[in-house]
Amino acid sequence: MSDNSFGRSLVMVSFGESHGEVVGVLIEGIPPGTVIEEKRINEWLSRRKPNASVASTKRKEEDTVEILSGVYRGKATGAPLVAIVRNKGSVDEFYEFAEQGWVRPGHADYPAYVKYKGFNDPRGGGRFSARITVGFVIAGAIAEKILEPLNIEVVGYTKSVGSVECPDLELETAKKRYNYETRCPSPDYDSLIKEEMLKAKKDGDSLGGKIRIMTGNLPVGLGQPVFSSIDSELAKAYFSIPAVKGVEIGAGFSASKLRGSQNNDPYVIKNGVITTLTNNAGGVLGGMTNGQPLIATIAFKPVSSIYKPQRTVNVKEMKEGILQLKGFHDVCVVPRAVPIAEALTYFVLADMAIRGGFISER
Amino acid sequence: MSDNSFGRSLVMVSFGESHGEVVGVLIEGIPPGTVIEEKRINEWLSRRKPNASVASTKRKEEDTVEILSGVYRGKATGAPLVAIVRNKGSVDEFYEFAEQGWVRPGHADYPAYVKYKGFNDPRGGGRFSARITVGFVIAGAIAEKILEPLNIEVVGYTKSVGSVECPDLELETAKKRYNYETRCPSPDYDSLIKEEMLKAKKDGDSLGGKIRIMTGNLPVGLGQPVFSSIDSELAKAYFSIPAVKGVEIGAGFSASKLRGSQNNDPYVIKNGVITTLTNNAGGVLGGMTNGQPLIATIAFKPVSSIYKPQRTVNVKEMKEGILQLKGFHDVCVVPRAVPIAEALTYFVLADMAIRGGFISER
Amino acid sequence: MSDNSFGRSLVMVSFGESHGEVVGVLIEGIPPGTVIEEKRINEWLSRRKPNASVASTKRKEEDTVEILSGVYRGKATGAPLVAIVRNKGSVDEFYEFAEQGWVRPGHADYPAYVKYKGFNDPRGGGRFSARITVGFVIAGAIAEKILEPLNIEVVGYTKSVGSVECPDLELETAKKRYNYETRCPSPDYDSLIKEEMLKAKKDGDSLGGKIRIMTGNLPVGLGQPVFSSIDSELAKAYFSIPAVKGVEIGAGFSASKLRGSQNNDPYVIKNGVITTLTNNAGGVLGGMTNGQPLIATIAFKPVSSIYKPQRTVNVKEMKEGILQLKGFHDVCVVPRAVPIAEALTYFVLADMAIRGGFISER
């Protein structure tokens, strides 16, 4: 297992840089015969495009996947699949300050400079840009297909942006998320979130928020022991998305205030199937799925790139100064992060399904 | 990387069961020459003992480590170190209900039964018991020693239990945690938490809570790319502790409500060293340490084993029923989990320090 | 995957030292429900005992396995199985020369001293002793059991010792190997090999030799792509046995002298099954089993410990000198290495069978 790889039976290796030639992913362990459609992958990619006029960067990212290996006649061969998306519209001049040694507050610039001794690609954050999540989304689109025989659904939606928080939604409502620019499938909250974004935009500022992930049709027993528990792997995956600062499973932090008698989900039998009356566990017990919907909440910090002037330092000249960023920056990444979080969830579930023998590896 | 293993350059493999012969850990990658003292490991182990009269199980766990390999004349040889702690005081009769097929709400019993087809060791949760964290603590004690040349400190404390939440503490105050039964190093909150626990105990109920982890003296640049970012690895580690349901880095979920201009930590130069005015990032940017204290908060659900009768099912006979647990159970695991969370933090930092060349692998 | 571990779906981690407290192995990925009998493991261990009066060390190794975890009521639980054998009869005084800084020609002493900066356990070769293969044999005994549903057989025998080389034997004949002290199941060659050994012994010298591995009932398609081809994994495993200096699959080095028309094994259909007329491939094509018997030959150098005086150096004092070894040493390890090579073969096949879906992982 290398630093840029994730998964055990289904493995992805992330590669590429924000302003390099490509971003991409290598995926190993796709069961031979799995249908691979570029069209479907491109649909996934279009969901993470900067589509909300108000919220996102103006950098044009009409991302189209190219598959270089691992597919023959539309089906996975069992060999490693390499997929790339070519980077377009790079505007190198916006990153002169990086060459000069100015580091952006909230970004990886400073520790990356120290760790990589100045050899890392600094343009647009390089390897630390959210652009690398293009590869995650490709992997998720393929993982969704791998899970098709199990009929597993993963649905995420924008739970909050800044101070606007939408109440928990039912799975059926949540499914309509991609009909809303904010990915918050409630007409009221969609409007409120847009307003919140407009205000921040006007101030040259940015916003954070939360995504809620839900699933349908999970079998009992997905998840491996101890360090490969389903919550361990999901948390690892989510924290690999730039800007994530918190992850909860089920009742999460609220559970820490409950008593056992309130938090334990009582078992009952319903139509011959074991189920629970509540789902504080978020579908996970002992690191394994218990047949209830898996629920996760992911907290994103506000976008670090803002137009307001900021105090910072120049690491090459060891001096303080004020940095004012140019270029095109999202006001809030949360809407664009919905398909990313969904993709990683699908990927973890597919890996677990193969590991656990729910899907055949060969 | 196997399911029960964690780390890349410093690797631990967890093994053992709650009521089996031993719990233990195999550790690979300890730099040769590292001093290994059983006495020091036993001190660590004593911190996770059920020491708070009010809060913990009465099962006696006077855990003493035995090192089976990898040490010669008191120093690590570079070969795998295997350390075990023998289980004592098992009371098998308390687990008859498990044999009969009754599953405990909130525990792994049901999904484990399905996943392992009934072959898993069911006594006391077997492999899913918090008892396996004995191995984590041993690994942490050794990781602390590995990090000694860097002078890195990890300090955790009980941040909340149930509805009682202690304000954030300074590192120097927090260091006194082990002088307090609750591991909350504030006389006032220590008392309040004890009260909270007594109330829950009287009700035959249990409590959750939060642990806050802080560090001192971290160098800049610890943390590997993308999936091995320091927050990804920490989150994976923390979610491997039974009962954990949430993890935050720095401002965490609160950051989702801030604007970028509030959340970004401005850089300044102080005594010739780059530092930040605030630490909302919790010391982590782009998955790497930025030289500020690493801050993490971990949410624990209330203990699943309670004395109150609970609705549940029998998986062997597919029928509903009421289960009333006997045996000795903690009211709240949070105080005992403090050294566990610290241990895993040390382990992640030591692995990263070796990976990043801060500590020599050979 | 760590340095001391091997396998992917079935993983073993080797630990222990020749004159430390134990040698042992941790095994992960054993399908839950697999019957684990200590009696059967001890039978395997007895096969690598120094049983041939003429050939082997007099150090008594009555090895008995202790299983510390992963087994409940005689069956694998799916959790890591840790098995140890306690070392007995250590005679530390024979290793004073090591403390003084003398390195034995042909042994790992010198590079180990440099690599581990003198921190490695030097007694009896420590971690580099053939004694660590005890763990390999335990793993093989369990792998054999895992493969039981596929009815796969692995049979090795002593093909040569020194200048005495036995012709290739049929599988049925080879199966009788453990009736012969030399593990060469031909009465004539058994005698000749004993003679060869006696001569070398009288001279205070040692011998090398070859082991031939054969299998029965292999399915078609075992073996993963490229770096996890079945021959890659077998070669890696065999070269991990101390003293191995060469590995061949099928016709091996002889194949390099054949023409394609001679070496290619023609396919035919026999009783409705695809088979080949010859087996120069040794059952492996493109790194996968082709349904023919897998054939491997393994070359062992002569035992490095001899009683004759040898030129060598003292690494602590940087001076030359003559070293004369004491203690008990095998004249030839080949007979004792037969079960070791078989064990690793079973292990590779079991790992591949699980990876390839021939045996269920759960």
Place this chain on the structure above:
Amino acid sequence: MSDNSFGRSLVMVSFGESHGEVVGVLIEGIPPGTVIEEKRINEWLSRRKPNASVASTKRKEEDTVEILSGVYRGKATGAPLVAIVRNKGSVDEFYEFAEQGWVRPGHADYPAYVKYKGFNDPRGGGRFSARITVGFVIAGAIAEKILEPLNIEVVGYTKSVGSVECPDLELETAKKRYNYETRCPSPDYDSLIKEEMLKAKKDGDSLGGKIRIMTGNLPVGLGQPVFSSIDSELAKAYFSIPAVKGVEIGAGFSASKLRGSQNNDPYVIKNGVITTLTNNAGGVLGGMTNGQPLIATIAFKPVSSIYKPQRTVNVKEMKEGILQLKGFHDVCVVPRAVPIAEALTYFVLADMAIRGGFISER
């Protein structure tokens, strides 16, 4: 660690198919700042071109590398480097027989068909073609650069083809290998080998042979314990080259016929440096380098594709038949395999040098 990946600190993942769009490699762990020159990689690639008029396929492979990620301003950034070579000159019509179900003797066709259920890319062997070694060569060219600070040299040459075997050569002589079409840097044996090839060619047949690998300037102590011994890793690498059937280290199979007193390499001190009088060990003791030249010999079977008609079967129709191959095929791969074997040797040494702290990982 996935099936198509190799290495631990320096990791390559092989991808691509013989007649797919590309063959390539992803490399992780290149120390930041390592100079990456496409020109140098292309020189390496030109060495595995079908250059010997007599010996090789006429398929034109003017391979040119494209680097997609991981390099900025000519230097490695520390991020994954993805390099591809586009496939040209594919002649699909030569592979109609594969579509029909005829399997080529000596090739992976039959087991691949069974294992991948017919979903593998069958054109030109697909994933099982020697064409995938293009990626190995790219990785080797980069590994050579990584090792530059240690001044390590790896030199391979054609040791034998068919029945013609060249005596062992000195390192300085061997270095001239690429001045000879056969890669056998002896004018006499170069001629004899060409003759041998011409004869085989006239007969529509093919040849195998051996490659001898030598190194210069290896430090003492490269190589990790047990399963990551330097010989284990080299053997695994070499057996991943298509057509390899045997690997020897040092005296190899001959060592099995020697006595310990002959085979042990006596230590002496020469100019203040510990060295050995002989090198039967091939520079490897206990899986670590001992400072002497590493010597390995690799046996290749004759090319499986021959023009002579061969008995075989049709796996789709389960019938016997005669197959006569068309297309362009090498008479002998050994000369082209010299840079491949060198590349993998460099790669293993570079990985070990990083793991062992001889080269800094960051």
